[in-house]
Amino acid sequence: MSGAVWIAVVSFVGIIIIIILVRRWIMARERTQAEISETCDKACEILIKTNDGDMLDPSDLKLTELAVNGYLNDTGKEVFEQLYLRVVVEDTYKKPYLHDIEHLTRDHEGYIYYKGIHVEHYDRDYVYSEDAKNSLLELKRRCEYLERRSVEVSCGSAVWGWEKYADDYGAERLALLTALLGAYGLRYSMVEVYNSGRDNKYFVLGTPGDLDEIKNHSVTKSMIGRYFDDEYEITVGNFIYGDKNNLIPPDAIKDKAEIESLLQSCHGYLTKHGALEELPAVIYKTDFAEGYENTKRLDELLNNPGRGLEYSVVDFWGRGSNISRVFAYGAPTLDEVKAYEDYKHMKSAHGVLSVSATTFRYGSGEPLTSAELPPFDKVEVLLSETHDYLIKHDLAQETRWNNFTHDVVVNRALKPEKTYEELEYEDEMGVEL
Numbered sequence: 001m002s003g004a005v006w007i008a009v010v011s012f013v014g015i016i017i018i019i020i021l022v023r024r025w026i027m028a029r030e031r032t033q034a035e036i037s038e039t040c041d042k043a044c045e046i047l048i049k050t051n052d053g054d055m056l057d058p059s060d061l062k063l064t065e066l067a068v069n070g071y072l073n074d075t076g077k078e079v080f081e082q083l084y085l086r087v088v089v090e091d092t093y094k095k096p097y098l099h100d101i102e103h104l105t106r107d108h109e110g111y112i113y114y115k116g117i118h119v120e121h122y123d124r125d126y127v128y129s130e131d132a133k134n135s136l137l138e139l140k141r142r143c144e145y146l147e148r149r150s151v152e153v154s155c156g157s158a159v160w161g162w163e164k165y166a167d168d169y170g171a172e173r174l175a176l177l178t179a180l181l182g183a184y185g186l187r188y189s190m191v192e193v194y195n196s197g198r199d200n201k202y203f204v205l206g207t208p209g210d211l212d213e214i215k216n217h218s219v220t221k222s223m224i225g226r227y228f229d230d231e232y233e234i235t236v237g238n239f240i241y242g243d244k245n246n247l248i249p250p251d252a253i254k255d256k257a258e259i260e261s262l263l264q265s266c267h268g269y270l271t272k273h274g275a276l277e278e279l280p281a282v283i284y285k286t287d288f289a290e291g292y293e294n295t296k297r298l299d300e301l302l303n304n305p306g307r308g309l310e311y312s313v314v315d316f317w318g319r320g321s322n323i324s325r326v327f328a329y330g331a332p333t334l335d336e337v338k339a340y341e342d343y344k345h346m347k348s349a350h351g352v353l354s355v356s357a358t359t360f361r362y363g364s365g366e367p368l369t370s371a372e373l374p375p376f377d378k379v380e381v382l383l384s385e386t387h388d389y390l391i392k393h394d395l396a397q398e399t400r401w402n403n404f405t406h407d408v409v410v411n412r413a414l415k416p417e418k419t420y421e422e423l424e425y426e427d428e429m430g431v432e433l
Contacts, residue, residue, distance in 0.1 A: 036070065039067050039068060039070075039080075040068055042067075042080075042084045042088070043064050043067060043068045045084070045087075045088045046064055046083065046084060046087045046088060047064070049087050049088055049091075049093075050087060050093070053108070054107065054108070055093075055095065056087075056093075056095065057095045057096050057105070057106075058106065058107075058108050059096075060083055060095075061108065063076070063079060063080055063083060064080070064083070067080040098112070098127070098136060099128075099132075099133045099136055099137075101133075101136055101137060101140055102140070103115045103140065103143075104136055104139070104140055106122070106127060109121075110122055110123060110124060110127065112136070112139070114139070114140065114143045114153060114158070115143075115153070117153050117154060118154070118155055119139060119143060119153065119154065119155050119158045119159065120136075120139060120155065120158070120159060122136075126198075129200075129219075129222040129223065130218045130219045130221070130222035131200035131201075131202070131219050131222065131223070134202060134219070134261075134264065137261065138261075138264055138265060139158060139159075141173075141261075141265060142158045142162065142165075142169065143158055145165065145169050145172070146158060146165070149165070149168075151165070166268065166269070167269065167272075169265070169269075170265065170266045170268060170269025170270075170272075171266075171269065173262050173265035173266040173269070174262075174266040174269060174270065176262055177241075177259065177262040177263070177266060178242075180254075180255070180258070180259060180262070181242060181248055181259075183243070183246065184242065184243070184246055184247060184248035184249075184252065185240060185241060185242030185243035185244050185245070185246055185247045185248065186205070186240070186241045186242055186247065186248055186259075187205075187206060187207065187238070187239070187240050187244075187247050188203055188204065188205050188206065188207075188238075188239055188241070188260075188263055189203070189204050189206070189207045189208060189236050189237060189238050189239070190202075190203055190236075190237040190239070190263075190267060191203075191204065191208065191214060191217070191219075191220075191234065191235075191236050191237075192234065192235045192236075192237070193214070193219070193220055193223060193232065193233075193234050194232065194233045194234070194235075195223055195232040195233075198223060200219055200220075200223055201219075202217065202219040202260075202264075203260045203263040203264055203267065204217070204260065205250075205253065205256060205259060205260065206250075207236065207238050207282075208236060211234070211284050214234055214236070214284070232284075232285070233283070233284070233285045234283070234284040234285070235281055235282075235283050236281060236282040236283075236284075237278070237281045238278070238279035238280065238281060238282070239267075239270075239276045239277065239278055239279065240276065240277040240279065241270060241275060241276055241277075244277060291386060291388075291389030291390075291392075291393070294382060294385050294386040294389065295386055295389065295390070295395065297382055298362075298379070298382050298383065298386055301374050301378060301379055301382065302368065302373075302374065302379075303374070304368055304372060306363075306365045307363060307365040307366060307367070307368050307372070308361050308362060308363035308364060308365045308366060308367045308368070309361070309362040309363055309367060309368060309373075310329070310330055310331070310359060310360070310361050310362075310367040310368075310399070311327060311328065311329055311330070311359070311360055311362065311383060312327070312328045312329075312330065312331050312332055312357045312358060312359045312360070313325060313326075313327060313357070313358050313360070313387060314326045314327070314328060314332060314337055314340070314355070314356070314357045315354075315355070315356050315357075315358075316342060316343055316346045316354075316355050317354045317355070324342040324343075324345070324346050325342075325384070326340055326342050327380055327383045327384050327387070328357075328376070329370070329373060329376055330359075330370075331357065331359045331400060331402065332357055334404050337355060337357065337404055343355070354403075355403075355404040356401065356402065356403050356404065357401070357402045357404065358398060358400075358401050358402075359398070359399050359400045359401070359402075360387075360390075360391075360396040360397060360398055360399060361396065361397055361399050362390055362395060362396040
């Protein structure tokens, strides 16, 4: 066969292949367009059925938005189909309860409802925190109290005019607490955490052992995920109710959570009526002197006046506003980040939503080389305690920022397959697709 014939045959085969590929592309495009059209139609039906989405939970409205914008993978699409089935086909949709607290719901503007009655308003950046959950549980108890007293439940009676009912309600809750304690007395603490303009509080039996125990409490951890920086003030108020010579032993406490919820309800009543013995409070507070002393200690460890230090702050964000932070010399690569124990733990325990490494330079001179730096384990804790002070007082400057989120989420999304938008949505709404 001559060369000309071979060229003709190859050309013909090439044309056939191109035609097949083009036809497949057209069919795929038509199929994609049909899917988009079907999804948009279903979204419109959902919105029409729910009064333009007003009757949807904010998380379900967000899911509908993600579906229309094409951000759902197969798992998300299945959740959207289930939503369509419940709202449009079966007409069985009910707005889920906020924090799974019966009768409490929230609209898209942040208004809180008890059995459909407006009783409060929580900001979006606060409503999914642990402190908000505790406050909402107390709000529900107030509403139930008002119902038992045949008082109309409203924002006025449950919040703004609550002082009118507070004494009777406190006495009612105290009776339940006394019944649980029997002849025992109770020592407990009220922990108030003030940070970044937020003031959260919670009650614990006994007294916290140290600052680390406080920071590991669910309320404080939910603050760390949203607002916590190094400028905080924590006050631990310590109290004894009842017989201080016969305090209830730990093994006699059958329902710790119930007692702590009762304390939340009646602590104000106990204080008002002088029923508590108040013990010395413990205060944890950051201040200028602490940061200054830490900086001096850091300089002594580096032991190289006139030279600078390059270091990075690596943040791992997981579901439920869980966050972990590590410090490192220099600017770590993605492979180095994945080798951190904090990353491995966050990935297995909560799923990694985003990872970023921000690099800073402390000092004005040339950064110390790896050979000149002291062992990192001698610097790590001090650097973590000093970093916010260095930034606040312009002693360290940001030099670069690496966002590893895309790489990490792509790798994580293989099993199960989820888009970054879905993972971000899950974290924000506190749900899992």
